[in-house]
Amino acid sequence: MALRGLKVISEFQLTFGLFKSVTTVQILQKSMMASKLQWRGIDLYRQKSMMATKVKKTQPKWTPPKGTEVPQLKLYNSLTRQKEVFTPQNGRHVLWYSCGPTVYDASHMGHARSYISFDILRRVLQDYFKYEVFYCMNITDIDDKIIKRARQNYLFEKYVQENHPWKRIMDDTVEAMKPFAEKVRTETDPDKKAMYDRMSEKVNKALKALEAVVNNSKGQDEIQQARKALLEASRDIVADWLDSLHGSEVTDNSIFTSLPRFFEEQFHEDMKALNVLPADVLTRVSEYIPEIITFVQKIINNGFGYESNGSVYFDTPTFDQSEGHFYAKLVPESVGDSKALAEGEGDLSKDKVTEKKSPIDFALWKASKPGEPSWDSPWGKGRPGWHIECSVMASSILGESMEIHTGGCDLKFPHHDNELAQAEAYFQNDQWVKYFLHSGHLTIEGCKMSKSLKNFISITDALKQHTARQLRLLFLLHSWNDTLDYGSNSMEGALKYEKLLQEFFLTIQSILRNTASTGIAAFHKWNPEEVSLNKRLMDTRTNVHAALCDNVDTKTALDEVRELIKASNIYINKHKTDKTLPNRMLLQNIATYITNLLKMFGAIETDDSIGFPIAGTQSVNIEETVMPYLQAFAQFRDTVRQVAIEQKIKPVLIQCDEVRNRVLPDLGVRLEDQDNAPAVIKFMDPETIRKEREFEEQRKQEKEKKKKDQEAVKAAKEALDRIPPWELFKKETDKYSKFDERGIPTHDAEGNELTKSALKKLTKQYETQEKKYNKLMATQKPGDGDGQ
Known part of the structure; x- marks a missing residue:
């Protein structure tokens, strides 16, 4: 490059004679410097151009996120x-x-x-x-049902106030039963007919009872009681009869307004209670x-x-x-x-x-x-x-x-x-x-x-x-527009769900009570298990929203809550096993979400931050006031109980259990004993505990009754099976008079020979009994007896 520049300058100098004051070396030096600057500029331009090209290629184009479609409310x-x-x-x-x-x-x-x-x-x-x-x-305070019921109530109460003697009441009841009997006879609806039959039976029973009391010369007190029982039993029938006779005579409009006002007031009270x-x-x-x-x-x-x-x-x-x-x-x-x-x-x-x-x-x-x-x-x-x-x-x-x-x-x-x-x-x-x-x-x-x-x-x-x-x-727990059965089985499901919620809230409250709530100590590093549980919470929110959009499907929403509680309990139990503290903030978020959902559904009435309120109290005040004393008592009981276990002092253990199972629950406190750890203290509504206990007792009695009934059926069946086939018909002398060598009847009670079809039927019964009897005898131990 330098030689080429020198050659060009020399030719230029020789040709035009322009370089009189500049030496050849200086020209050469300036030429080389200019050349360097020129190529440096080209290099810089090329570098900038390449960098611009590189940035343009690697910077991604921004696009909106591809979110899920938010479901719309459908009804x-x-x-x-x-x-x-x-x-x-x-x-x-x-x-x-x-x-x-x-x-x-x-x-x-x-x-x-x-x-x-x-x-x-x-x-x-x-x-x-x-x-x-x-x-x-x-x-609706004007209606045929209201008019008729108001008249019937008025006429029947007037009839009772007239204090008729028992004979008049009996005669009137018998008279009222005549049109009612016709109603029973012509009724085609099987449910209504069954109801009418029950009413008739109830009235006839009361009539016979009053008649028996009078005929047996009972005292006036017994007669009055039987008379009152007849009035109560026949109220609907007699009131309808009185209305058919005197309904058109009722003209006071206040009679038709007082009845609906009374029951409207009761309706509002019931709605408030619910x-x-x-x-x-x-x-x-x-x-x-x-x-x-x-x-x-x-x-x-x-x-x-x-x-x-x-x-x-x-x-x-x-x-x-x-x-x-x-x-x-x-x-x-x-x-x-x-x-x-x-x-x-x-x-x-x-x-x-x-x-x-x-x-x-x-x-x-x-x-x-x-x-x-x-x-x-x-x-x-x-x-x-x-x-x-x-x-x-x-x-x-x-x-x-x-x-x-x-x-x-x-x-x-x-x-x-x-x-x-x-x-x-x-x-x-x-x-x-x-x-x-x-x-x-x-x-x-x-x-x-x-x-x-x-x-x-x-x-x-x-x-x-x-x-x-x-x-x-x-x-x-049921779809609002589906048929719902109200009974012990369906209520048991509701009670179990309430208990699941109650236990979860009490557990969370206990954790929050025993962990730091402010400062650095309130925040723990999240491990994969916290991330997983939080994802479960976020998924629950999404699924609950989808359920509520789908015709307000509260059943599915509560099913999602149940699964979230199960996941939370697994997380809590793992930390309990590891003897480490669970993440306070995460559990508080979950409990708060569930509480707010239940508030929105109307299942929680107060503004308590977490869980079910205790009737007539503020749970925060209870904890602030009572908790120190409860903790001291619980610690003392733990110590006494541990000594009683080690020394095998049974009466003391019984008293410790009595305090835990009976005394404290009636005061709204539940103690839960733990191995090698202080007892957990939980607050509950005493009325809820009482009803829980009554329901459990009722269910227990029902199960015991069912078991006894099953045992009675089994015993009756076994007693029948124990009858030897040759003895099966022998006692039925009102039906049969002669039997063959096996004990199968051959003649009826009048001495007539049984038909072939009757013999065939009796023989089949005999053979069936023989199989049952032999099967039972095969299971008997020596000495149990063989029925002979």
Whole structure:
């Protein structure tokens, strides 16, 4: 390069003569320096260019993460008979109407089935999915059942107050039994017939008892007791008889208002006891008479109603044939079910069938008869039909359309189908309700629950056996829209689940109590087992969310919680075995998550941070106040117990066990002895412990009874098997008079020779007994006897 530059310069110098003041060496030096700078610049450019190219090739293009698709809330819609994505009409606002009770008797477990189920749905929608729910519920305080029951109660109580002599009561009861006997004879429903038979038997038994007391010249006290027993046994039958005679004479409207007011108050108390949230607005039929009249008039004006003999009926065929309308959207296959339609009209309207244009028409307004409450209307004095009540009250509060309407599945037809028809006839729309949700049936020990069949358990009685939390757990462990059986077996599942939760919470509380909560000591290094358990927690959250999106599937959600608790217990037990401390923060997160989930479900009422609260107390205060004394006592007991074990002092050990098993639990404290470690102290609600103990005792007695029954059956079978075949028929002298050499009968009691078919049958019985007898004798030890 340098030689080439020198050559070029020399030629240039010789040719043009320009380098007069610059020596050849200087030129050469400058040329070489310029050349170096030139190539250094090229190198730098090339290096920068390569670096830029390299960065461009290795830097990845940013892409959004590929997350899982978040499930959407779906609810089982009775209108479509499938799960539908829940889409409110107005942002996150949800209008909800719930069919309330007809308050003519005590609230029962059928009510609990519906209202606890809907309370769970409501809580999940507003507390988990964060919808703004506006919840309206009605109280039916005007109805055929209420009118009839009010009259019967009034007339029977008046009859009792008249203090009739025993002879009059006996005669009246016999008279009342005549129409009742006809009812029994003509009843086709086997369940109702069985109930009627039980009622008849009960009354006849009381009649005979009173007659026996009188005939045996017993004293007045015994006669009065038997007289009272007859009144109690015959109440329903005599009250119905009195109503048939004097019901039309009852004219005081206060009689028809006091009964529903009494049972409505009881209903609200029961709902509060069950931790069911109160409605945002409560409507009563008696308060909406003007609105009902206006609503009915517009249905007439729109061409879907007609007046007949002072009553107003819905013109079902006209509505069904109109463009954009369809009758019986929920249960179209039940149209024409005369029995269901009659029940929907009520017992006091059976004689009004001829007033209708069509058998499937139903009453919007009923002309009142003597002995019924009434209000003025354009069609005369009357009262609302059952179905119109909900259409009017729901529309008055929620408008011409709502997201959710709920009720028991037994209300689908005709009540809810009629509601839909009335409202859509009024508003001239085709979708008054967007999502119809129906709770499943409730059975009792496998049998249909029915107040009319007197096969029901009141909420008050149910709460004497189990806590509100236990009943709610029962419902949470079953799908809200499936049939649920209420009985000892299903409740045992709920109690076991509650115990699983209780023990887990108590264990976590004990761990948190005995580990540091602040500073460096509160945080431990995570090992693979902590990472694994935390993943289980995250998976549980995901799976619970998916379950709640799937028609609020609380059963699957609680199954997931059960598996999380099992995984946590395995983790805790491993650390207990290794004698190391488990990770406090991780276990606290798990327990807090489960607690919050149960709060959201309504199974925990208070704001305690973890676990079930202790009734009437604040658990934090208990620990702060009582724990030092309990720890001192527990340590003292541990020492005494250990000495008693070493010295084999049995009476002292018995007392230590008595304190642990009986005394402390009644005070709400549970001690759990551990090998080579201090006893674990756990706080519990004394009432819960008591009910647990009673339930376990009941189950134990049931198992013992079952075992004895099985043993009795086995003994009876063995006693039969022990009869020698030749003795099998010998004692049946009322049937047979002669026997052959084996002891098989040959002649009947009258001396007639048995037919061949009879002999064949008896011979077969003989051979069967012979096999049983020989088999039993083969198992007997010498000296047991051979039956001869």
